[in-house]
Amino acid sequence: MSDAAVSAEPRLTSLAHGGGCGCKIAPGVLSEILRGRTMLPVPPELLVGIETADDAAVYRLNDRQAVVATTDFFMPIVDDPHDFGRIAATNAISDVYAMGGTPLFALALVGMPVNTLSTATIGAILDGGAAACRAAGIPVAGGHTIDSVEPIYGLVAIGLVDPADIRSNAGARPGDVLVLGKPLGVGIFSAALKKGALDAAGYARMIETTTRLNTPGPDLARLEGVHAMTDVTGFGLAGHALEMARGAGCRLHVDWSAVPLLEGARDLAAAGFITGASGRNWASYGRDVALAREMTAVDQALLCDPQTSGGLLVACAPSSVAGVLEVFRGQGFDAAVIGRVDEGEAGLSVA
Template sequence: MTHPAPSTPPSGNKPAEPRLTSLSHGGGCGCKIAPGVLSSILKGTSAMPIPKELLVGIETADDAAVYQLNDEQALIATTDFFMPIVDNPFDFGRIAATNAISDVYAMGGTPIMALALVGMPIAVLSVETIGQILEGGASVCRAAGIPIAGGHTIDSVEPIYGLVALGLVHPSRVKKNASARLGDKLVLGKPIGVGILSAALKKNNLDAAGYAQMMAVTTQLNTPGPLLAALPGVHAMTDVTGFALAGHALEMARGAGLTATLDWRRVPLLPGARDLALAGNITGASGRNWAAYGAEVALPADFAAVDQALLSDPQTSGGLLVSCAPEAVDAVLAVFRDLGFGDACEVGEITAATAGAKLVLR
């Protein structure tokens, strides 16, 4: 199997550049610090006074900070950046920008501008390649209708690209990841399996069709966010990224003091993801995720190891996970489908808290 070529061809006598993914120890949201390690780090930070205008901070590991400006507007602020998940520089930029802007949509907001965060090994990558990465990000910002209004650059050992994304939302429409209610249904906007496909790409095991699938899902802006936030039955939202479907469903359950129950048979998978996982194309981040939160997950006795790997598979620019009243499911699905998210489907529900697991698979 083959993967699409990276790259910028060498000019003159300049040596060929290395594959972008060969320069990173982990790609995309798989670069995230493992949940358990991150929790330990944050426990050591000093508590700061929280102003009443700060509607969302670090309390529940939500997707972005939200600060109320006035009765009609709240500012959403977030940042996301990572090392290459693909070798094509333009595509890397597109994925990273889409992923960063997603956090604004996940809070129910509309993006207004971005700042670029750029760290590049200047002695290794050409100016042309770095320019393609930035242009890929800029193309996504244009699609989202926002400018890149500035940023910061450094010379770094590994290529790093991402955005600070800012957005606006009405204070009454902020959708936290911690406000799910008992009896809510869970709707997932995109299929999972991005980490599996990216692992296959790095091993030269992903064909052109698989790469196209991966690009389609990772560069699709989560534009349903503001429309979903306006629906009266939508109570909570988050986007599924580096901590995988399991990790982000757990955050939702913990924040609400309830349990998330997933019907695994209904969870949409990227075509070929399960077969690639069976063939050994699994990221190291998947195992780190499971080590951090597996004790909080109750699996059926016959749950296959490959399905566990998919459940903890880190997603880059993944879909929105929506917790809504049962009577709002049809409206939620209609919003998704009207905006081109044909794989969106109901995948579970919010159930009563239990003494043990916070996430139950059935």
């Protein structure tokens, strides 16, 4: 197909009713869907399953090795096909890092409207995903394709971890400090992009953060005093912090003034560029968030903003904070201390 024909194609984001991790089913709806489902017997080798809404499943092979398995896919968050592929693949691979694992290989999940998009565009999406896999040092070893109404792309990512190094989202302890590896605001940026209001500098910031693999994960998992990790994605900081709190049976406290934001995210949110997923997130779990300060509508939107390929949220002992920040910063992440873990009823407080 000619370049002119490719340029005449519709914008990728115009073909999707949602984009990136904002496509996730709202937490409350997902809970309702899963409630009462019959669960199969769980073998003792399954070290991490569905019980704590963790980032990946982990299955023990022997005393020193366990398989980490995860899958993630979504509709376009950007219009550039190569960037879309990179973002989707990075997001999927990062779930392996969030468990403390090292990726081994990936399988591609591809659903495309083949009568709407050219083979060149679809190929560019796959090339973007392959580029992210190369950055992680892994091959795309296969996959599956379907003809679908909306463009969908993602990966099954398989990794390996020493069972002693598994860091689920359920290990936080009272007294721990919370560290966040990436700034918030990706959902805000994606809403602005879809409406033609994100400038070139903003787009560059969005691509930089969403295509940065969470490679500090395995090194963090091996640090003494690191007790829990998760990545902040479609349910926003509040949603994934609540999952950590519920898994550990502790109360998480977030200092909102310390939470890093992408440059320009607050101004864009104030201008009305907020995703529908942000509101759905708050409707699902807002009753479990105690606001110890006056939160504006913009603050609330940022707190619940769905992150695509978001940062790691780490719970660690106070004595380990310096080491955690050193690992992050040594790999180019401007991580920040954003709160603490206390005893008490499982939940989240924001002050």
